[in-house]
Amino acid sequence: MDNELRLxxxxxxxxxxxxxxxxxxxxxxxxxxxxxxxxxxxxYLSKDISVKTQALILKVCDIEFKLCxxxxxxxxxxxxxxxxxxxxxxxxxxxxxSFPMVKITKDNFPAVYITRKRHNDGARYFxxxxxxGLLRQAMKTIRKNFPxxxxxxxxxxxxxxxxxGLSPGKEVGSKEYSKRIENISLLLQGNTDxxxxxxxxxxxxxxxxxxxxxxxKIRDQISSxxxxxxxxxxxxxRQGLGELKNLLKMQKIPKRIEAFDISDISGKEACGSMVSxxxxxxxxxxxxxxxxxxxxxxxxxxxLREVIRRRYSRVLRGRLKLxxxxxxxxxxxHLSVVEKELKSLxxxxxxxxxxxxxxxxxxxxxxxxxxxxxxxxxxxxxxRIRDEAHRFALSYHHILRRxxxxxx
Numbered sequence: 572m573d574n575e576l577r578l579x580x581x582x583x584x585x586x587x588x589x590x591x592x593x594x595x596x597x598x599x600x601x602x603x604x605x606x607x608x609x610x611x612x613x614x615y616l617s618k619d620i621s622v623k624t625q626a627l628i629l630k631v632c633d634i635e636f637k638l639c640x641x642x643x644x645x646x647x648x649x650x651x652x653x654x655x656x657x658x659x660x661x662x663x664x665x666x667x668x669s670f671p672m673v674k675i676t677k678d679n680f681p682a683v684y685i686t687r688k689r690h691n692d693g694a695r696y697f698x699x700x701x702x703x704g705l706l707r708q709a710m711k712t713i714r715k716n717f718p719x720x721x722x723x724x725x726x727x728x729x730x731x732x733x734x735x736g737l738s739p740g741k742e743v744g745s746k747e748y749s750k751r752i753e754n755i756s757l758l759l760q761g762n763t764d765x766x767x768x769x770x771x772x773x774x775x776x777x778x779x780x781x782x783x784x785x786x787x788k789i790r791d792q793i794s795s796x797x798x799x800x801x802x803x804x805x806x807x808x809r810q811g812l813g814e815l816k817n818l819l820k821m822q823k824i825p826k827r828i829e830a831f832d833i834s835d836i837s838g839k840e841a842c843g844s845m846v847s848x849x850x851x852x853x854x855x856x857x858x859x860x861x862x863x864x865x866x867x868x869x870x871x872x873x874x875l876r877e878v879i880r881r882r883y884s885r886v887l888r889g890r891l892k893l894x895x896x897x898x899x900x901x902x903x904x905h906l907s908v909v910e911k912e913l914k915s916l917x918x919x920x921x922x923x924x925x926x927x928x929x930x931x932x933x934x935x936x937x938x939x940x941x942x943x944x945x946x947x948x949x950x951x952x953x954x955r956i957r958d959e960a961h962r963f964a965l966s967y968h969h970i971l972r973r974x975x976x977x978x979x
Contacts, residue, residue: 572616572628579634580616583608585856588638589648591656595632601660602652604645604701608636627660643708650700651761670699671706673759674722679745681752682722685710697759713758716792717751767793771810771948778944790951808851814949815896818941819921819934825895826850829882830956831909832900833863833874834964841866843878844964847894848956858963872908875899879912887916899924900957903940906933925957 572580583590588608592601605611614620615628637652639645653661669687676682677693685706689696700706718737721728732738739748757766770793777786812824819825828848833841847857861881866873886893897913897920899905906924913920922935931940932953943950 580612583612583636584638585609586638587642587645588636589645589652591635592631593633594630599656599658600630601627601658602649604649606642643705646700646702646705647709647759648761650698670701671703672696672698675752680720680748683719684722713755717755811948811952812851814947818949821921827894828896828898828956829894830898830960831878832960832964833871841874843874844960845882846960846963851952853959875905876908876912879909883916883918893920896921898956900960902926903933910935925953
């Protein structure tokens with residue numbers, strides 16, 4: 572293995588995902604999944620690997636990663652990619668008949684369930700999958716977002732599932748349920764990108780037809796899918812980044828976005844958070860927490876100023892890369908505070924803030940706020956980043972409060 576390929580193995584992200592090993596003609600020869608790509612790929616560099624694995628590694632010239640939020644969703648993606656590329660060294664997953672599959676029955680209201688037997692009955696089968704446990708986890712996640720029927724379910728269990736929002740009720744017609752089954756099929760095929768495009772189109776159509784409630788439901792599905800599909804690029808994220816680029820009149824899309832929020836109750840245990848998004852997706856290794864040190868009492872502006880100063884003074888000292896855009900949870904005043912603090916540090920960056928109630932967008936250099944369409948991809952991306960910054964700040968605030976209570 573040459574040094575360049577070895578570095579690719581060593582620089583793999585420490586997150587769940589799928590890796591595609593390629594030969595010198597860029598043909599995929601092996602696909603694997605891992606809870607931690609970094610830990611898994613380091614094992615390939617060990618001297619203790621089997622003779623069979625050594626033979627594989629000798630033929631590898633390149634490697635590609637596809638990130639997932641967890642190992643169960645990586646399992647679905649791994650199976651879909653194996654069926655797409657038919658890699659030479661994935662013999663077991665291609666040929667073994669004992670692995671579990673997902674079956675979608677051929678009914679007016681199809682049932683979805685896990686099986687190990689394939690019949691010539693007109694049903695659709697997806698898989699096989701290497702882990703029944705991970706498959707069950709993945710299907711639970713999918714069912715929360717796209718409730719479906721279970722095969723031969725007892726009436727009482729069906730009523731319980733309906734009450735929990737896991738099974739469609741009588742209000743869901745055949746046409747709507749068929750759409751839901753197609754969405755599940757796209758997920759099982761690993762085509763989350765296609766599913767997001769489909770949902771985005773439907774969301775905008777419903778909004779244009781003034782079906783705002785229906786559009787809001789689809790928007791929530793898209794937000795949930797960002798959790799399922801975290802780390803994998805999809806069209807709504809790219810569209811959102813494109814809208815931000817146009818809104819801020821930037822030359823390039825803002826690949827790296829950092830967002831800030833302050834959390835305190837009556838000025839006590841005050842703290843700040845910074846979340847980092849790359850290509851529209853959370854980059855949790857670069858999240859940062861700040862315990863407020865120089866401000867007492869209730870003063871969000873001063874707290875925000877402290878957090879911004881500490882963050883970007885550190886960036887300048889370490890000669891680290893600055894983000895392409897900074898997002899602030901707040902209004903015009905919060906934006907002005909950040910702008911002044913960055914100016915004192917000699918930093919010039921695009922800035923925007925989002926007010927909580929009306930969700931007006933304040934932009935550096937503009938006097939009046941901007942009101943984006945509430946179903947636009949740009950606003951949805953800003954909301955998601957803002958909400959993540961708020962969640963992260965609040966979680967740290969709770970930690971600080973618990974520590975104080977314990978120490979009493």
